Amino acid sequence: MADLTEGSIPRHIMYMAVPTMSGLLLQGFYDLVDMIWIGRISYEAVAAVTIYVSIFWIFEVVNEVIGMSSVSLISQSFGAGDSLRVQKTAEQTITCKFLVSVAAALVLMISLEPLLRLFTSDPVVLSHARSYGYLRTLFIPIFFSSFSVNTIFRCTGDAKTPMYLLVVSAVVNMILDPVLMFDTIPGLGIPGFGLGVFGAALATVISISIAFLAGFILLLLGKAQVKITWRGMCTLDREIDRKLLTVGLPSGFEMLFRNSANSLLVKLVGFYGTAAIALIGVGMRIYSFIFMPILGIVMGSGAIAGQNLGANHIDRAVRTAWFSSLIGGAVTAVFVFFVMVFPDELLGLFLTDLQEVAQGVIMLRVVVPSLIIAAVSLGWASVFSGSGYTMPFLVSCITAKWIIMIPYTAVIIYVFQAPLSAVWYCFFFGEAAEMLVLGIAFKRGKWKIKRV
Numbered sequence: 370m371a372d373l374t375e376g377s378i379p380r381h382i383m384y385m386a387v388p389t390m391s392g393l394l395l396q397g398f399y400d401l402v403d404m405i406w407i408g409r410i411s412y413e414a415v416a417a418v419t420i421y422v423s424i425f426w427i428f429e430v431v432n433e434v435i436g437m438s439s440v441s442l443i444s445q446s447f448g449a450g451d452s453l454r455v456q457k458t459a460e461q462t463i464t465c466k467f468l469v470s471v472a473a474a475l476v477l478m479i480s481l482e483p484l485l486r487l488f489t490s491d492p493v494v495l496s497h498a499r500s501y502g503y504l505r506t507l508f509i510p511i512f513f514s515s516f517s518v519n520t521i522f523r524c525t526g527d528a529k530t531p532m533y534l535l536v537v538s539a540v541v542n543m544i545l546d547p548v549l550m551f552d553t554i555p556g557l558g559i560p561g562f563g564l565g566v567f568g569a570a571l572a573t574v575i576s577i578s579i580a581f582l583a584g585f586i587l588l589l590l591g592k593a594q595v596k597i598t599w600r601g602m603c604t605l606d607r608e609i610d611r612k613l614l615t616v617g618l619p620s621g622f623e624m625l626f627r628n629s630a631n632s633l634l635v636k637l638v639g640f641y642g643t644a645a646i647a648l649i650g651v652g653m654r655i656y657s658f659i660f661m662p663i664l665g666i667v668m669g670s671g672a673i674a675g676q677n678l679g680a681n682h683i684d685r686a687v688r689t690a691w692f693s694s695l696i697g698g699a700v701t702a703v704f705v706f707f708v709m710v711f712p713d714e715l716l717g718l719f720l721t722d723l724q725e726v727a728q729g730v731i732m733l734r735v736v737v738p739s740l741i742i743a744a745v746s747l748g749w750a751s752v753f754s755g756s757g758y759t760m761p762f763l764v765s766c767i768t769a770k771w772i773i774m775i776p777y778t779a780v781i782i783y784v785f786q787a788p789l790s791a792v793w794y795c796f797f798f799g800e801a802a803e804m805l806v807l808g809i810a811f812k813r814g815k816w817k818i819k820r821v
Contacts, residue, residue, distance in 0.1 A: 373526060373673045374448055374680040378688050382696060385669030388528040390662045390700075392535030397658035399539040401718075404654045406546050407569055408719045409555070410497075412647040414566050415719075417497030419650025420488045423632040424481070425505065431473045432513040433624035435466045436520060437617030441757035442609070443524035444675025445820065447594070454609075459521045459588070460601035461609045466517045470510035477506045488636055491643055500567040508574040511581050518584035524672045525594035530587065538580035545572035620759035623766040630770035634795070637778050641789045644725060648789075651719045652732050659704045659737060663744045666697045667751045674755030683817050686752050690811065694748025701744040708737045728789060735793040739800040746804035749811040758819035761810035769803040 373381050407414050439462040446454040477484075485498050505512075519531035547554045549568030551561045562568060588597045631653075638649045670693035677685040708715060716729040746765075753761055774795040781787045781795075810816075 373676040374682055374685070378673070378685060379692050379696070381673050382666065382670055382689065382692055385523070385526075385528045385672060386666040386696070388532035389523065389668050390665030392532035392539075393661035393665050394658070395539040396535050397661040399542045400654050401658055402543055403546055403569060403573075404651060405718050406550055407566060408651075408721075410550070410565060411493075412644055412720075412722075412725075413491065413493045414497045415647040415650050416489070416491075416643050417494045417566065418501055418569070419635060419646055419653070420485060420494070421498050421502040421505070422650075422653075423488070423628075423635045424477070424484050425502075426628040427625065427632055428473045428477050428509065429513075429628060430621045430625040431469050432466065432516055434617040434621030435462060435469065435613050436516055437620040437754055437759055438613045438615070438757070439517060439520050439617075440524055440671055440754050441616055441675055442612060443521060444672045444755060445679035445757075447525050448676030448679025452595070455525065455595050456597065457601065457606055458609055458613075459595050460597045461606050461613060462517045462521065463514060463585075463597065464602045464605070465610055465613050467510050467514050470513040473513075474506055474509035477509070478503065481506060488639060489643065489646070494643060497566045500565065501570045504567065504570040504574060508577065511574070512577050515577055515581035515584065518581060518588065521588060521595060521597075522584070522593055523668060524675065526672070526676075527593060528669060530584070530593070534580040534584050537583065538576040541579055542572050542576035545575060548572075616757045617759055619763040620754075623759070623763040626763070627766045627770055630766075630775055633775055634778060637775075637782055638789070638792060640782050644722075645789055648720070648725060648729055648732065651716065651729065652736060654719075655708065655715065655733065656736060656740070659701065659708065659740050660743070662700045662704065663697050663740065663747055666693055666700070666744075667747045667754075670748065670751035671754035674752040676755075678752075678756050678817075678820070686755065686817070689755075690749050690752045692748075693751045694745045697744035697748045698741055701741050705737050705741060708733055731790045732793045735790075736796045739797040742797075742800040742804050746800070746807045750807045752811065752816050756816040756819040758816035761807055761816075764810070765803040765806035768806050769799040773802045774799040 373385070404415065404418070407418055439458065442458045443455055443462070446458060481502055482499070485495055485502070489495065519534060522528070522530045546569060547561060549562045549564050549572050550566070552563035553559070554561045564571065587593060588595070590596075635646060635649060638645050670689050673689045674686045677689065712730040712733045713726060716726045716733070720726050720729060750761065753759055777795045777798060778792055781791050785791075
């Protein structure tokens with residue numbers, strides 16, 4: 370546990386970020402391994418999971434609204450020394466997240482089939498997507514609630530416990546994947562359950578459920594800076610619930626616009642065929658893996674900024690943003706370097722067709738360097754999540770995704786009928802636009818006076 374309002378800011382960032390990064394990187398590594406296993410079934414299976422995930426993350430807006438609100442509320446309350454408000458907010462966060470997630474899961478369950486058909490009419494892809502998607506959808510409330518458990522620990526200065534929970538989840542997932550997916554476990558030659566992509570989904574929901582229950586029990590037992598109670602979770606607090614549902618609303622709309630744009634991008638790439646959908650699915654997994662260190666730094670810095678704003682240490686919040694940008698950019702550059710040097714070897718783990726690998730190399734060499742831009746701009750933006758001033762996320766998203774990326778991609782495909790390689794530049798242009806918007810908002814400084 371740590372008071373982040375005093376002491377060295379770079380040390381605090383590393384204290385908060387390294388455990389979070391480690392856990393997220395292992396989670397990201399699992400996502401890569403998961404896609405490798407799915408790739409052993411067929412490229413249609415990869416395309417099916419890519420399509421479902423694109424749809425699934427549209428509904429992540431539910432998690433984002435309450436999650437972003439809870440970061441601001443919990444970290445600022447903790448920084449101000451208001452332990453009772455920390456407890457109430459933690460309890461209400463879990464309750465609100467679970468209830469709203471149930472509604473989201475129900476809507477997706479009903480609409481999944483028609484949504485899948487918006488992306489493909491391939492019967493093999495549709496069959497795989499159903500097998501994977503319905504089970505994952507059923508467990509959305511557990512999946513989103515697990516984020517809240519980790520947030521509560523992190524915003525009270527404990528970054529190690531969420532790391533342990535992520536490690537447990539990833540390890541269980543990686544063990545269960547081949548056991549549940551294949552008739553014979555690759556490399557071991559012993560019988561498996563042969564459930565295919567349904568087995569991949571089952572491994573994921575089991576591992577997430579274990580991690581959620583472990584973290585939830587720790588909070589109930591008081592093994593954190595805050596102890597939650599059943600009574601507190603079963604009694605709604607109108608003031609806190611209103612803030613949980615409104616403070617992060619701009620960020621929620623940002624996530625909705627962002628993930629809707631990503632889903633539309635997958636649809637547009639489908640113009641080049643099912644193999645192209647599989648290719649962008651692999652690219653997104655690699656992109657997400659490299660994004661994990663950025664996310665770890667930003668999540669840690671957001672908690673630091675929130676505590677310091679709660680204690681009215683504005684100068685420390687400013688320095689937190691700059692150090693977050695510098696550290697994030699440097700760490701991301703290391704990952705980008707290795708991908709740029711070994712793209713063929715990396716893609717060979719997922720793809721067997723040499724032509725697809727060659728196209729993937731072009732994709733990685735255009736897309737991956739843009740993550741350095743994202744690391745710098747999101748470092749500045751860490752103060753927005755800490756303060757509760759989330760409007761810049763929405764503005765930057767609309768600018769990057771809907772004014773730059775999607776129109777560019779549509780024109781490239783339908784007007785110029787350019788090759789697939791030309792599409793990938795939309796990522797670079799989008800990140801550059803997002804950096805400009807977030808940088809302007811950071812410099813203007815409205816976040817300095819925002820409190821929740």
